[in-house]
Amino acid sequence: MDKIGILDYGMGNVGSIRNMLKHVSQCEIVNVQKPEDMEKVTKIILPGVGAFDAGMEMLESSGMIEGIKDFAVTQKKPILGICLGMQLLGNKSEEGQRPGLGLLDFDIVRFQADGMKIPHMGWNYVQIEKEIPLFQGIEGTENRYYFVHSYHAVCKEKELSAMTCKYGYHFTAAVARENIYGVQFHPEKSHAYGMKIMKNFAEVC
Secondary structure, three states: OOEEEEEOOOOOOHHHHHHHHHHHOOOEEEEEOOHHHHHHOOEEEEOOOOOHHHHHHHHHHHOOHHHHHHHHHHOOOOEEEEOHHHHHOOOEEOOOOOOOOOOOOEEEEEOOOOOOOOOEEEEEEEEEOOOOHHHOOOOOOOOEEEEEEOEEEEEOOHHHEEEEEEEOEEEEEEEEEOOEEEEOOOHHHOHHHHHHHHHHHHHOO
């Protein structure tokens, strides 16, 4: 049975993610607070709420940056970034000066949606752009997820964009390549829709 590690680096809603995972899966769940903890798990979740530079600073101070890269790139084990955690998977952000993890080739930019309130906050519909294990069994156009963000990903390669959403204009709501996944929304706050995402990560990815 898979053992899922939630990166507990001071920037994420670890409790809510743990509770949803326990509800949808029988997988063992552990908090990852130092690099060696990653050796004990088969999948990791990188949550995140807050500013880009603060997130990278906290990952650096925890000593987990190289461990994440080894886990996802060298060992090719599944990783899921959530909200800020997704943004940290990319190259850089207009919100800050620090480089991101660089696991996927995208940049983070601020919303430029005229007449729309920023941050983009609340429920919104999404469109699945490609079939990946994370979206197994999710069909139709009535899938809604809960968003809270002022910045979004711009992918260098179209095929990185796994899901899109419209807020003033269409933007990337999820990214994926092989074992690396990221979602801009909060699945742990998205009720049945989010439960399916988390169950898929735990049991299918």
